[in-house]
Amino acid sequence: MTLRELSPGQSARIDEIDARQPGVVRLMVLGLIEGAEVQYENSAIGGDPMEVSVHGAAISIRKQQAGCFRISPITQNV
């Protein structure tokens, strides 16, 4: 599963990143790296770009790049 399949409100841990795809390095510099916990916050109309947060910092990411981040969702225990 990749970040682009995450649904709004869901959290996930990043497992693997294909850093060689264009535009991915910039997102890693903003803090999206392996092991980081991300949450899908919001999106623009149509679901693209998405707004994800990592350590309280919100980052905008296009679906195309989101596909380069392999994740495992975190089931929230309420």
Place this chain on the structure above:
Amino acid sequence: MSEVQTTYVPVENITINRRASATIAVIGNPNSGKSTLFNRLTGLRQTTGNYPGVTVEKHSGTVQLNDSALELVDLPGIYCLGGFSADERIAVDVILGRVAGTPSPDGLLVVLDATHLYQGLYLLQQLMEMQLPMVVAMTMTDVATSSGIDISIEVLQRHLGGIKIYPVVATTGRGLDHLKTALETITAAAHPDIPESWPELSSTANELANRCEGQLPRIDVIQALIHPGGKRAERLEQLVGGEVIESVRENLFGEEPPQACEARHRYRWVHGVLQESQHQAPLIERFGSRGIRWLNQPWPATVLFFAVMALVFQAVFSWATPMMEAIDLGASFLSDQVSGVLPAGALSSFLTDGVIAGVGSVIIFLPQILILFLFIIILEDSGFLARAAFLMDRVMRTVGLSGQSVIPMLSSFACAVPAIMATRVIPNRRDRIATILAAPFMTCSARLPVYALLIAAFVPDQSVGWFNLQGLVLLGLYLLGIVGGLVTAWIMKRSALRGPKPHFALALPEFRRPNLQTVLIKLYDRARIFLKRAGTVIFAVAIIVWALAYFPRSEVIPADLQAAVTQAEANYNGDRLEQAILRLENEAAAAQLEQSFLGRAGKMVEPVFLPLGWDWRVSAAVIAGFPAREVVVAVMGTIYAVGEEAEEASLTAKLRSASWPDGSPIFTVPMVLGLLLFYAWCLQCAATIATIRRETNSWRWPLFAWTYMTVIGYTGALLIYQLGSMA
């Protein structure tokens, strides 16, 4: 001898403005409260200059301390030492001491946002590699506390090799005294230990720096390794050999982009530090945050964006109009005073129609520009513009750009000059130029007087359904500009500026209340830059256009006028006489214009514009408008002999009755529509051309933009007139 009076001033009341003994660079993430802190420390003791060769402004100021003074240089906010955009590159170049004329800083004041330590610490450890004296100011501590973030400064300091961290609240000034005391001794401060986030890189860099024997400092070695292809990288390869560097890179980074490896190592370290030093209490659900979360949803956010933009434009036009009218009145009052005192002639005309009208035409834009800037700065500082870029990214993608082009395009509805300067945040040069070429198409405030005149004169004031036809035509002209700009970007991105699709990775700041002092300082700064850049060009253009319309003077026309006035005095009296004299004087002014350089030029190019249905008068007005489109209304006023005060009502009537020698009207519907289209698309603004030249650092793009826009404006007007006249 009289006694000399002596007043004693207590020594502690004497303030001495000391000269700065050292230069400190202020650096931090965007939206970290860096500028607010900078303003707070320097007060109004600031200067704005330019870095040589680049267009990014240099902000510096002096902070007065007890026994000394320091020069602070405020740098654009950055996330890393990579340098993706023009703004980021200059920040990196300044702290690395690569900018000619700006000495490398003696120390760094790093601004760390307590609510965004994750990204802040990433930059901080990159800066620690530089081995410069460093003081850290932690801002937003109040916001952090209220949102349940608990930070142990002691633990943090231990992880940062003993760098001192000073919590401050820049908006209230809390903690500033401690920070200032720390700055006092900054140059004597010990160099921080380098954090052990990536020992392999550290030891490799040390080894390579040793092999360079001081020819390339350690930080440059690191930069050269991580950013292949740059000047530093070339130098390093020269010093230790290309194959060595090749194998070192492969060892460190493998197949991955170096910056990606760097991000992994450094953020892993940050994560570890935060685990020990920061505790996040469970967030208390507050009404405010719930409201904002609801507004951030796709549809509410998009509707809010358009509502706010509509409000801004409404305010820009309705608030500015009274001020613009006042400036206009003031300018004509001044002109009347001058022409009342001075004898009629070249000097009087130069002062009134040249200088006063020229200065007037610059400051008449100030109200709109200031109001628009004020809104843009508030929207920017509150985090709204980043959201706008996020929401509009999808739309911009269809023309090959990204959401980052939205902000410049919005600015250009007031004026293309600040809009073109605002493109600096766009990382890719091709995308930046495509945005620069699209921006001048947006309907700027200088186009409005021409639109208003022609619409009032030739579009019937009737309603179409719920709407007014005149309003609909104006709306259509705005849309024509938007479409023209977007299609231009689309074509450019598919031809000359073809390149990889822009990426859109943007940090989205939270909504925050902007700081008044910061907003006002920014507003003053941008207004000053606008007046300097655009103002000088517009003023020079006004003088040149005046000279072309004034010279050469005919001797015959004033003599004929005198004779005609004498005859009128014999025939009429009272009001009728006054009217007759006014009419004769206006006709004489029109006759002078007809044989001036401008009038001759109009007649010379008439054949070129004849296929568009324009006579020499319209052609002359259009030529006069090429350096600055807003002069067209004034030139038309003179050319159609309605006198100095180009009153709209009388000019409208004159335009309606203007006719060809055979008696057919000049201003037919197809001709007017063509003329409007010509105005919507032509690049008739020397200030914009000068700005494009500055920002792209070549004449190629301004010349291309001018030619391209003139050609499509002409072709569009030609098609509309010819097709419209056939029907």
